[in-house]
Amino acid sequence: MPASILLVEDEALIRMMLVEMIEEAGHSVVAEAGDVKKGAALATNAEFDLAILDINVGGDTIEPIASAIAIRGKPFFFVSGYGSSGVPHAFRGTQVVRKPCLLSELQSAIETTLSQLRSNNLGPI
Template identity: 45%
Template structure:
């Protein structure tokens, strides 16, 4: 754990994965302040609440979450992609963003978030 508690927006369409991710984030000491399962809900949260970073699934029920990524990026809030598709699924404009590949372990999530929040390379 980094010793710092961060507020997190979680965008994940799969209920069980979202629940597991929230649990993992809380276990590493962070507070999930918003959860979205659908694109419209994610857009509302990304524009309407304050958070320190986000974990963003690239594919939300067959729809791209890139509009959400663009909003978060424009707000200068760091985020990490969560994907089961690998690095090829990340569009070129976000190639520098960190990603954690599903299924991931608690330690992989911890390392990725630490890198995200400290500016280190994962």
């Protein structure tokens, strides 16, 4: 089932590449941000099924955005060149896709996150 995705990534070219990959995987990016301020507003107010978050956004931590998404009960995972070593302490154990990533890796992370959501809710999104 296609998902609507919030994408927070500060590097414009990487963000464009991720949008293309997400769309190629059959999903849609319904909101995107390149900085923490806009990302925090979207995390709080936008309608989306899941979020994909860079860990380091313009030198700022993603933690406030991840916290806002978690409070809403929305699923998310990280994409990062740092791998799991950069994950904020409060979100250790959250899935991380290492950049640069292949379409298959991103698609797998999306599907895993969505299937966990469906299992927790015992139904479709």
